[in-house]
Amino acid sequence: MPPVGRPLALLAAALLSCAALLTAPANAAYADPGPQTGEDGVNVTGAPFRGTTPDGQVRGYIDAHTHLMSYEGFGGDLLCGEAFDPRGIQEALRDCPDHGKDGSLAWFENFVSKGSPFGTHDTTGWPTFKDWPAAHSLTHQQAYYTWVERSWRAGQRILVNQLVSNRTLCELYPLKKYPCDEMSSIRLQAQSTYALQDYVDKQSGGPGKGWFRVVRNPDEARQVIEQGKLAVVLGIETSEPFGCRQIGGRPQCTAQQIDSGLDEMKKLGVSSMFVCHKFDNALCGVRFDPDTTGVIMNLGNFYGSGRFWQADTCREPEHDNPITPANDLTDLLAGPLAYLRPLGVTLPIYPKAPHCNINGLTDLGAHMVQGMIKRGMIVEVDHMSAKAAGQTLSILEKAKYSGVISGHSWMDMGYASRVYKLGGMVTSYGSPAPSFAGEWRTAKKASDPRYLFGFGYGLDANGLGPLPAARANNQANPLRYPYTSPFDPNVKLDRERTGERTWDVNTEGVANYGLVPDWLADVRNVAGPEIIADMSRGAEAYLEMWKRARTYKP
Numbered sequence: 001m002p003p004v005g006r007p008l009a010l011l012a013a014a015l016l017s018c019a020a021l022l023t024a025p026a027n028a029a030y031a032d033p034g035p036q037t038g039e040d041g042v043n044v045t046g047a048p049f050r051g052t053t054p055d056g057q058v059r060g061y062i063d064a065h066t067h068l069m070s071y072e073g074f075g076g077d078l079l080c081g082e083a084f085d086p087r088g089i090q091e092a093l094r095d096c097p098d099h100g101k102d103g104s105l106a107w108f109e110n111f112v113s114k115g116s117p118f119g120t121h122d123t124t125g126w127p128t129f130k131d132w133p134a135a136h137s138l139t140h141q142q143a144y145y146t147w148v149e150r151s152w153r154a155g156q157r158i159l160v161n162q163l164v165s166n167r168t169l170c171e172l173y174p175l176k177k178y179p180c181d182e183m184s185s186i187r188l189q190a191q192s193t194y195a196l197q198d199y200v201d202k203q204s205g206g207p208g209k210g211w212f213r214v215v216r217n218p219d220e221a222r223q224v225i226e227q228g229k230l231a232v233v234l235g236i237e238t239s240e241p242f243g244c245r246q247i248g249g250r251p252q253c254t255a256q257q258i259d260s261g262l263d264e265m266k267k268l269g270v271s272s273m274f275v276c277h278k279f280d281n282a283l284c285g286v287r288f289d290p291d292t293t294g295v296i297m298n299l300g301n302f303y304g305s306g307r308f309w310q311a312d313t314c315r316e317p318e319h320d321n322p323i324t325p326a327n328d329l330t331d332l333l334a335g336p337l338a339y340l341r342p343l344g345v346t347l348p349i350y351p352k353a354p355h356c357n358i359n360g361l362t363d364l365g366a367h368m369v370q371g372m373i374k375r376g377m378i379v380e381v382d383h384m385s386a387k388a389a390g391q392t393l394s395i396l397e398k399a400k401y402s403g404v405i406s407g408h409s410w411m412d413m414g415y416a417s418r419v420y421k422l423g424g425m426v427t428s429y430g431s432p433a434p435s436f437a438g439e440w441r442t443a444k445k446a447s448d449p450r451y452l453f454g455f456g457y458g459l460d461a462n463g464l465g466p467l468p469a470a471r472a473n474n475q476a477n478p479l480r481y482p483y484t485s486p487f488d489p490n491v492k493l494d495r496e497r498t499g500e501r502t503w504d505v506n507t508e509g510v511a512n513y514g515l516v517p518d519w520l521a522d523v524r525n526v527a528g529p530e531i532i533a534d535m536s537r538g539a540e541a542y543l544e545m546w547k548r549a550r551t552y553k554p
Helices: 107-114 145-154 167-172 182-204 218-226 255-268 291-305 328-343 363-374 386-399 413-421 433-446 513-527 529-536 538-550
Strands: 061-066 156-165 212-215 230-238 270-274 311-313 355-357 378-380 404-406
Touching: 061 513, 061 529, 061 538, 145 156, 145 182, 145 212, 145 513, 156 182, 156 218, 156 538, 167 291, 182 212, 182 230, 182 255, 212 218, 218 230, 218 538, 230 378, 255 270, 255 363, 355 386, 363 378, 363 386, 378 538, 386 404, 386 413, 404 413, 413 433, 433 513, 433 529, 513 529, 529 538
Parallel strands: 061 156, 156 230, 212 230, 230 270, 270 378, 378 404
Antiparallel strands: 311 355
C-alpha cells in the first residue's frame, strides 16, 4: 500500500461513514473464457525475448509491489473493476454501481482522489474510459490483465502480487460482499491469482502455455523467465497476519498460530510477507503516516487496538515519519503523559520531531521473522517502525540471511546499506522520472559490490495510491511514439489503446499498468542508459537474493 503522503486514507473517508454494513456471498467459480471483445490494450509488436545472457543470467525488470487482486480485499466493494472477468473486458472494467450515474455518490473515490467527498466522474468505463483509469483515480482498476501483458511484452519479468486487506477499513466501509477477516481475504485473492493464470492459459492454447505464471521458488521463476514469460510471486501485505492484532496492548494470537499460518501460506504459494502494515499489531510497531493522513490513521489505530500511536523524539539517525500534533505546547505535555503509558492510557499528543514509534518488534514478531527464515521466505521491512526494522535487520544479520527487501519506499533509507550488506534488495515507489532516478542513485550508492546490483520499482497499483504523474515540463524532450522498448530492441510500442481510448504518458502519466513501459522509456530520457541497465538486472538480482534465502542453512 502507498508510501509517504500517497493515500488520503486507508481509513480516510471510511471514518466519515455511518451507513449500515452489507454482506453478500462469495463469487461463483470462474467459467471458461468465451470469445473476447475489446481485448486490444497491448498495442505492441515483436516477440518477447527469452533465454539468458552468455553467463547464464536472466534479463528483465521487476515490480516488487503491486496488488492485482485488491478489488477482492476490504470486503470486496471498495475498488471498482477486476483484473479479468471470464465474460470479457466489458464486464471487468465497469464502474462501481454505488457510484451513481454521474459519480456523485462515489464519496470515497472523491475523498481519496480530490480531498473532498463531493465530485463527479464519467462512470461508463469500457469502452470510452473518459475519466478512468487515471493516475490520480484511486478506486478504479489500474491493472487489467492486458495492461500487465503490455508491460511483460516490453521486458517485465517479475511481478510480486501483494495480497492485501485491512480489517478496520473493511468494518468501517459500509458496503461489502465478504467478511472482514484478513486471512480469508488473502486466501480468496490467492485463488483469484491462480484463476487468472488458468484464464490466460485457456486463451493461449492450454495449461502451462500462458505468459502469466505463478511461481513458488526461484528455480521455477528462473525457468519461467528463460521461457520469456512473466514470473508472478505471491506476497502478503496485511495489517493483522494470522489474526495478530492487539487490543489494549494484549496480543490476540499465539506462536502456534503464527507457525500454522506460515505453513499454510507456504502451501498456498506465498513467498514474501510483511510483519505489520499501517497499524501497530501484536508483532511490531509501524512507521507512521505523516500530516492529515497520519491523523486519520492514528484514529484507525485507536479504533483497532484501543491505543493511539506512541512516539518519542528519536535518539538514532533512523526515524519514522513525523506525526501531528507536535509543537512547543505538545512537547511540554508529552513528557508527563508518557508516564501514563504503562497504565494503557495514550493520547495523540507528541514531542517535537524527529519521531520514533516506541513500539518495535515484539517477541511474537521476532518469532515470525525466525519462522520466515526457517521457511526460506522473503522478509518485507517496509511499514515497520524504525525500531522494529532495526531489530529485524539485527535478527537477519545474526543469521546471515539474505531474504529481505524494501519494496516501495516505506523504510528509512538509512537502513539501505544494511539491507544490501545482507544481500537483500531495495526497489522504489513509482514516481515521475526525475524523482525515481534520484531514488535509484541513492540506492546504488548504498549497494554492496559483493552482490549483483539490480533495481526495480514498487508501483503499488490498486493500492489506494496514485501512479506516476506525467513528468513536469517535458515538452522539450517528450517520449516520442512509436518507440523501441529500452529493454528489448525487438519490441516496439505505440500509444496504449483500449476500447475507444488512447493514452499518452507525456500528458497523462501512468494512467494504468499498460503505461509502465512508456514511463520507463521516459526514465531513460531523463537518466540515460545506466538506469535501464540496472533495471534490466532487477529480475536476476531478485532471483539471486531469493535463491540465497531458499538455500539458507543456519
